[in-house]
Amino acid sequence: MASPFAERGNAVDVEEGAEFAPKFDARGLIPAICTHADSGEVLMFAWMNAEALAATLHDGLATFYSRSRGKLWRKGETSGETLCVVEARTDCDQDVIWLKVLPQGRGAACHTGRKSCFYRIIAREGGGFRLAFSDDATPLFDPKDVYGGK
């Protein structure tokens, strides 16, 4: 199948143009940031290959590439926690994707059952650092119930 994406032009084309020519890294992947479309909170970060990116933009449901499983991963296919894409953007270099999403299901985008993967704040302590759980770090589901022994 022909690629739905444009060929990369020069820097001016990439930064100032209207052609979408995403840059995939040496592994064929591009990073994707998902934020909640209403609150702006960062929910998760994952990687896409060209097929996952095309599927996400075509269907409006966030789809990633699982590096550990080596295959396409429609977010929520096991948990029911799908992410509807209400807007997708790319950056100046077209090598990052930003998705504004509305979480479905219980609204827990993280595999730990939490709303967001970013449930811990980095705090300075002495010469080092500690993590403090945010106020909304309570899991909305028990991963054991959803993923079984996995």
Place this chain on the structure above:
Amino acid sequence: MASPFAERGNAVDVEEGAEFAPKFDARGLIPAICTHADSGEVLMFAWMNAEALAATLHDGLATFYSRSRGKLWRKGETSGETLCVVEARTDCDQDVIWLKVLPQGRGAACHTGRKSCFYRIIAREGGGFRLAFSDDATPLFDPKDVYGGK
């Protein structure tokens, strides 16, 4: 100098613990997402090595690792567009950093002079895609004035 970060434990330690044990990739880098602390808008995405991450968390000024220049890069050192960090988080796997920042200078985090690097929306068009400039895509400075011939 001893690392200010903890050793990585097992998955439960990493996901549910209070020790900050960031995971750097094979290149020694970790991705960092910067959002505006007030609006929630994603401003930029960049990479940090251990030294950049420690400097950012220690000093409260976003510092990255420039892959193209092969060195530490205090964001804004040339442009004046520094980013003050008001909160830093990590994700479940501790392999991504989220910084909530307040931009200084003219408030243009992007090297093109724009407020955010994510100034274009991906739109479906026919079987492919096009980019539409967002309403606030007007540059706040001319890169030629700031970076010269670079």
